[in-house]
Each structure stands twice: as structure tokens, then as C-alpha cells.
Amino acid sequence: MTMHYTPPLRDFAFVLDEVLQAPQVLRALPAHAEIDGELMMQVLEEAGRFAADVVxxxxxxxxxxxxxxENGTVTTPPGFARAYAQFCAGGWPxxxxxxxxxxQGLPHVLDCALFEMLSAANHGWTMYPGLLHGAYACLAAHGSPGxxxxxLEKIASGQWLATMCLTEAQAGSDLGQLRTRAVPQEDGSYRLTGDKIFISGGEHDLTPNIVHLVLARLPDALPGSKGLSLFLAPRVLDDGSRNGVHCTGIEHKMGIHGSATCSLHFEQAQAWLVGEAGRGLAAMFVMMNAARLHVGAQGLGLAEAAWxxxxxxxxxxxxxxxxxxSGNDLIVRHPAVQKLLMEQRCRIEGARLLTCWAGLLLDLAAHDPDATQRRRHHERLEFITPVIKAFxxxxGFQCASRALQVFGGHGYVVETGIEQFMRDxxxxxxxEGTNEIQAIDFLMRKVLGDEGxxxxxxxxxxxxxIEEGALLGDQARLLANAVDKLSGLAKRIATAAxxxxxxxxxxADEMLRLTGHVALGWMWLRAGRRALSAMASDPAWYGGKRDAACYHFxxxxxxxxxxxxxxxxxxxxxxxPLPTDLDHHAAQEAG
Incomplete structure (x- = not known):
């Protein structure tokens, strides 16, 4: 079935212009002094057109x-390569x-919106350029001038795509168990040997070269994650010869079939150190955090498309x-279906507010003239990133399931196309770190780690x-109670620990989700108040926003x-309370 997608441009205008006041925030930054709402919407209209018409x-x-x-070469689905060429020609990378x-030097918040729309339109295709900005940011922060x-320019233009090579079969999320080795050479380069799995876009036919960013271990490295260094290994070397990087297989997956998830073998592959030796994780986290924000946008985009x-x-x-x-009705008239649809809408539109706020934090952390403020914005971004990724x-998966439920039995068959969103x-x-790992990172490092x-x-x-104005007073009180509850629970957990x-x-999982609900409640409070204040200008549209805010709470x-x-x-x-006989049952199963 052909995918039809309508970019939510009216909602983006509401989020950016009316609630977050993004043009005013951005104009206060010297790097974006020329930005206005009209320019931002022109960019998003073109981005939406590309997502809807091409992808x-x-x-x-x-x-x-x-x-x-075939023979170590991956061919992407029909039309993918042409669409990617158009993507680069449009300057989107x-x-x-x-x-x-x-x-182009445009705000990060527009890039967040772009990737929400691309993910909604075609998650599998979007996986290929999805790591470009993270790779660019990593090299810009830690790469040598050479x-x-x-x-950098080839990555920024999208001429060359990039990968993030972390996972190995024996290690999984435990990066301290990585075995890929890097041996220094007399010319200042290194030779990588080892195997990586689950590498998105590890091999494909979209670009002539692929830049692999690889975590590996030097001969004298410390054990564990502290002994890891980061290396850049291109698929094709400067002289045009093929580097020692080979695709040994692609995964046959539950979803995102259009994305090539590869196993890669590095055999004496030439590579160069990125950042300092033994500090590979610190350099890689620049890329990983960017990727986690993009994954949150993927969840939002898929929920929007399914809805x-x-x-x-x-x-x-x-x-x-x-x-x-008195007669046979459209199912949208039934309260049960209305609830399914309204719940999806509330989660989606609240999430859009939150991801765009995070996008503005990216811009503020990069360009605020005050160094102290830049650091504060960066810390806020660090705090909210695991929430956005996991929550x-x-x-996104829950909304896709609710969307399938609206179709009933017709949703469970392939012909309607709705089941793909759940699989994807x-x-x-x-x-990018399981949601359980995100929750542990959030509570142990972002909350307890700095004493709250x-x-x-x-x-x-x-x-x-909450304290600003009297509109939506009942909802403000609900949110205030939740804020006090979250604050009190964090203190009690710190004491009990x-x-x-x-x-x-x-x-940890409950604390992350509780924080996510407070964050979405905060966004809906702001959105609901704006809707009430603007009601006279467009009663139908703003009335819908007001109703959604009330439904959410x-x-x-x-x-x-x-x-x-x-x-x-x-x-x-x-x-x-946990079962005390888990080990006993495991022993029985093993026997």
C-alpha cells in the first residue's frame, strides 16, 4: 500500500511560534540573529514536501x-538511492x-523537525542520513585539524554517509567487553582488526564512501570501558583503494527492512585516532547523544504517521x-474509538513540543554568548535526553499499537499497511541504548549523581x-502536585539508596516515565494556555487544542x-517483592 503522509505544518507553527517563541529565542543568539518565523516555516514547508512527495x-x-x-555489496530498495541524491541536492544534510x-548554519530545532517528518514518512530510509549530524558533531568537537x-565537509554535505560501530556479539550494551584491536603504525595511522554487529548503514549503494567511527582497544589499553579509543576508518581510502572493511552479513529483521543492518569485519583496516587515546567513549558520546535525540524523534514521527x-x-x-x-455510523462516532484517537493525539502533540524544546536547547547550548548559560543549557539537554529517547x-510503539487497534482485524493484515508502523x-x-539503560542512566547519573x-x-x-497566570487552573494544580511528588520521591530514593x-x-523506569509525564504536562499547560488566549482568532483550531490539553490532564x-x-x-x-526461586527455576531449565 502506498504511504500517504501529511506534514503537521500547522502544529509546527503553533509549537515554534506561539508556545516556544522560537524566533525570538533564536534571534537573541548572534549566530541566528536573522532568523524569523517566516523563514523557519519556509524551511519546514520544503522539508515536509520532500518527506511527503519523495520519501x-x-x-x-x-x-x-x-x-x-551479494558478494559483499548491499543494494538498497528501489528508489532509495535516487531519493538520497535528491536529499543531498536539496542541501538537507x-x-x-x-x-x-x-x-547552512540554520537552527538545530529545524533539523529536529526535519527528522521527525522524515521518520514519519519512511523510517527505514531515514536510518541512512540519521547519523550524519552526530558524526559531524563528533568530528567537529574531537577530530584533528587533518x-x-x-x-567534515563531505559529511556535512551528505556526500559521504557515516556509521557508529560500537556493538560486538559478546559485548552487547557492555562496551567494556569490546575486543576490536587498534595497532599504531609508523605513519601515525592505526590498523583495526575485529568484528562489529548491528551496524546501521554499514554497507550500501547510496554514497561512494562510508565513514566508520569505531570504538577499539589499543595494545596497552586499560581493561573495561576506560580503555576504549575512537577511530575513523573510511570504506574507501584517499588513493581510491578499498579499505579492509567488509560486510559479512545483513540482518533479517522484524521491521525497518529498508535499512541495511550489517555485520562488519575489520581486517587490518587503516584508521585514524579521533580525540585522545583512552577517551573514546567521551568522544563517541557526542554522537550517541545526538543519535538518542533523533531516536526520540523517530518514535514521535512513527506515532504521527500511524495516527x-x-x-x-x-x-x-x-x-x-x-x-x-439510530443507524450504522462511522467508527469515529464511537466513544471507544474517540478515546483511542485522542490519547494518541495528546501523546504525539505533547511529544512534539518536548522535542522542539530540546532542539532549542541544542541551539542555546551551542550559541548563547554567555559561557555559563551555555553550560546550563547543555546540562538541561543532558538531563532530558534519556527521557526523550526512552519515554x-x-x-511511539504504544501509539502505533493503538492506531492498529482502530483498524480492528483489518489492521492485523498486511494489506492495510498499519502493522508496519508497529514493527518499525x-x-x-x-x-542507541535500551530504554532500561536510559532509565538507569537518568536516575543514577542525571538525578542522584549530582544530588538532584x-x-x-x-x-x-x-x-x-505553573505560577504564571490563572488559565487552566485545575490542570496547573495537577501538574504542581506531580512536580512536588517527583521532587520528594527523588530525595527519598537518594536516602533509601x-x-x-x-x-x-x-x-529507575518509573522515575523516568514520571519525569516524562511531568515534562509533557508542562508542555500541555503552556499549549493549553496559548490556545485559550488565541481562541477568538480561530475558535475551531484553538478549541481543538484546548480540548486536547484538557483530555491530556x-x-x-x-x-x-x-x-x-x-x-x-x-x-x-x-x-x-520478587520471586526467591528464580535461580532454582533457571537451574531446572538448564538441567
């Missing part, structure tokens, strides 16, 4: 055809890159008599909006109570 029609083709590996590297001169399909279907399908009706991808969305909860300083800073932002160090690990935000109860139960007992 979206390839979504079903990519899912059906997948990628092919260079959108937020610095002008000195051939970029590496930057050779590679669009479900909403359209509900307005076409007739089934049974709705309450208060929004959980919601599932991986977002796993890669970043959490307090975030909650201060929320409290400031002294006696029971494992307790935070049991409630009545139905979606109520999950705060369940999450809080779970955490309080663990604090009261010291640990959640």
Missing part, C-alpha cells in the same frame, strides 16, 4: 523489498552544520450504531510556568498516580 512513497516498497547482499564546513579537513492512518480510517469505516444514534519511543517502532526502544541539582533546575522551569543500593535500579496524565504508587511501594518495603 513517503518508498516506505511500503522498502518494507517489502528490503536490502540485498547540511541544514544545521556550520557554514565554514559547507553547512581529519576535519578531509572529512494519521488511523484517524483517516475511522472517518471512512462504518460499523454498528454509536450511542445516541517517546515507548509512546519496536526497534526504537532497543537501539539538574532535576531541581528542570522542576524550577516547570514551576515558573544508602541502605539499599539496588533500590534505585528497581524504580484528565486521561493521560493520570498515569502519574500509578507510577508514584509503584515507587512509594518500593520505598515502603525496601525492595519490590
Amino acid at each position: 513517503a512513497p518508498l516506505n511500503g516498497i522498502g518494507d517489502r523489498e528490503g536490502c540485498r547482499l 547540511a541544514l544545521a552544520c556550520a557554514p565554514e564546513h559547507g553547512g 581529519l576535519q579537513a578531509r572529512y 494519521q492512518r488511523a484517524s483517516a480510517y475511522a472517518r471512512e469505516r462504518r460499523q454498528s450504531r454509536a450511542p445516541g444514534s 517517546l519511543t515507548d509512546q 517502532a519496536r526497534i526504537t526502544m532497543i537501539y 541539582r539538574r532535576l531541581d533546575d528542570f522542576l524550577a522551569l516547570v514551576r515558573a510556568d 544508602v541502605q539499599t543500593p539496588s533500590l534505585p535500579y528497581f524504580v 484528565a486521561f493521560v496524565f493520570a498515569e502519574v498516580h500509578q507510577l508514584s504508587s509503584v515507587i512509594e511501594g518500593c520505598l515502603a518495603t525496601g525492595l519490590p
Whole structure:
């Protein structure tokens, strides 16, 4: 089935211009002094047109055809290479890159919006350029002048694509177990030998070269993750010869069939050190954090695309008599279907506000004239990144499931195309650090690790909006209670962890999701107030926003109570009740 996608441009205008006031925020930065709302919307209109007209029609083709590996060469689905050439010709890879590297120098928040729309239109295709900005940022921050001169402009333009080579079969998420070796050479380069798995875009036919960023271990390296260094190994060397990097297989996956997920073998591959020896993870985290924000946008984009399909279907399908009706009705008239659709809408539009706020933080962290403020924005971005990655991808899969439910039995068959969104969305909860790892990182490092300083800073932002004005007073009180609850629980967990160090690990997921609900509640409070104040200009549109804000606090935000109860139960007992015979059952199974 052909994929139809409508870019949510009206909602982007509402989010950026009216709620977040992005043009005013950006104009205060010297790098973006010329930015205005009209320019931002022109960029997004063109981006939406590309996503809808060029990329979206390839979504079903990519899912059906997948990628092919023959003699070490990967062929992407029909139309993918041509679409990527158009992507580069339009200057989209260079959108937020610095002008000195051939970029357009436009705000990062526009890049976030671009990748939401691309992911909604075709997740599999978007996987290929999805790591470009992270690779660019990593090299810009840690690459030597020589590496930057050779590679930055080609990455910024999209002429060469990039990969992130971390995972190995025996290591998984435990990077300290990596075995790939790097041996220094007399000319200052290194030779890499080892095997990597689950490498998105590790081999393909979209670009003549691929820049692999590889974590490996030097001969005298310390054990564990502290002994890792980062290297750049291109597929093709400067003299045009093929480097010792070979694709040994592609995964046959549940979803994102259009994306080539490769196993790579490095055999004495020539490479160059990025950053300092033994500090590879610090350099790679620049790329990983950028990727995690993109993955959050993937969850949002897939939820939007699935919701669009479900909403359209509900307005076409007739089934049974709705309450208060006398005949066969469209299923959109049924309260059960209305609830399914409204829940999706609330999660999606709240998530869009949150990802765009994070995009603005990227711009502020990069360009605020005050160094102290730059650091504060960076810390806020560090704090919210695992929430965006985990919470929004959980919601993306949940929304795709709700969208399929609207179709009923017709959603479970391939012909309607809705089931693809569920299959594609599932991986977002796993890669770039599983959502469980995100939750542990969030609670142990971002909350407890600095004695709650970043959490307090975030909650201060929320409290400031709660106290501003009287509109949506009931919803503001709900949010205020949740803020106090989250703050109090964090303090209690810190105290309890002294006696029971494992307790935070049991409630990390609930704490991350509770923070996610507070963040979305904050965004919906701002959106609802703006809708009420602008109601007279467009009663139908702003009335819909007001209703969505009220629905969110009545139905979606109520999950705060369940999450809080779970955490309080663990604090009261010291640990959640767990079976004591897990090892016994495992031994029986092994026997």
C-alpha cells in the first residue's frame, strides 16, 4: 500500500511560534540573529514536501523489498538511492552544520523537525542520513585539524554517509567487553582488526564512501570501558583503494527492512585516532547523544504517521450504531474509538513540543554568548535526553499499537499497511541504548549523581510556568502536585539508596516515565494556555487544542498516580517483592 503522509505544518507553527517563541529565542543568539518565523516555516514547508512527495512513497516498497547482499555489496530498495541524491541536492544534510564546513548554519530545532517528518514518512530510509549530524558533531568537537579537513565537509554535505560501530556479539550494551584491536603504525595511522554487529548503514549503494567511527582497544589499553579509543576508518581510502572493511552479513529483521543492518569485519583496516587515546567513549558520546535525540524523534514521527492512518480510517469505516444514534455510523462516532484517537493525539502533540524544546536547547547550548548559560543549557539537554529517547519511543510503539487497534482485524493484515508502523517502532526502544539503560542512566547519573541539582533546575522551569497566570487552573494544580511528588520521591530514593543500593535500579523506569509525564504536562499547560488566549482568532483550531490539553490532564496524565504508587511501594518495603526461586527455576531449565 502506498504511504500517504501529511506534514503537521500547522502544529509546527503553533509549537515554534506561539508556545516556544522560537524566533525570538533564536534571534537573541548572534549566530541566528536573522532568523524569523517566516523563514523557519519556509524551511519546514520544503522539508515536509520532500518527506511527503519523495520519501513517503518508498516506505511500503522498502518494507517489502528490503536490502540485498551479494558478494559483499548491499543494494538498497528501489528508489532509495535516487531519493538520497535528491536529499543531498536539496542541501538537507547540511541544514544545521556550520557554514565554514559547507553547512547552512540554520537552527538545530529545524533539523529536529526535519527528522521527525522524515521518520514519519519512511523510517527505514531515514536510518541512512540519521547519523550524519552526530558524526559531524563528533568530528567537529574531537577530530584533528587533518581529519576535519578531509572529512567534515563531505559529511556535512551528505556526500559521504557515516556509521557508529560500537556493538560486538559478546559485548552487547557492555562496551567494556569490546575486543576490536587498534595497532599504531609508523605513519601515525592505526590498523583495526575485529568484528562489529548491528551496524546501521554499514554497507550500501547510496554514497561512494562510508565513514566508520569505531570504538577499539589499543595494545596497552586499560581493561573495561576506560580503555576504549575512537577511530575513523573510511570504506574507501584517499588513493581510491578499498579499505579492509567488509560486510559479512545483513540482518533479517522484524521491521525497518529498508535499512541495511550489517555485520562488519575489520581486517587490518587503516584508521585514524579521533580525540585522545583512552577517551573514546567521551568522544563517541557526542554522537550517541545526538543519535538518542533523533531516536526520540523517530518514535514521535512513527506515532504521527500511524495516527494519521488511523484517524483517516475511522472517518471512512462504518460499523454498528454509536450511542445516541439510530443507524450504522462511522467508527469515529464511537466513544471507544474517540478515546483511542485522542490519547494518541495528546501523546504525539505533547511529544512534539518536548522535542522542539530540546532542539532549542541544542541551539542555546551551542550559541548563547554567555559561557555559563551555555553550560546550563547543555546540562538541561543532558538531563532530558534519556527521557526523550526512552519515554517517546515507548509512546511511539504504544501509539502505533493503538492506531492498529482502530483498524480492528483489518489492521492485523498486511494489506492495510498499519502493522508496519508497529514493527518499525519496536526497534526504537532497543537501539542507541535500551530504554532500561536510559532509565538507569537518568536516575543514577542525571538525578542522584549530582544530588538532584539538574532535576531541581528542570522542576524550577516547570514551576515558573505553573505560577504564571490563572488559565487552566485545575490542570496547573495537577501538574504542581506531580512536580512536588517527583521532587520528594527523588530525595527519598537518594536516602533509601544508602541502605539499599539496588533500590534505585528497581524504580529507575518509573522515575523516568514520571519525569516524562511531568515534562509533557508542562508542555500541555503552556499549549493549553496559548490556545485559550488565541481562541477568538480561530475558535475551531484553538478549541481543538484546548480540548486536547484538557483530555491530556484528565486521561493521560493520570498515569502519574500509578507510577508514584509503584515507587512509594518500593520505598515502603525496601525492595519490590520478587520471586526467591528464580535461580532454582533457571537451574531446572538448564538441567
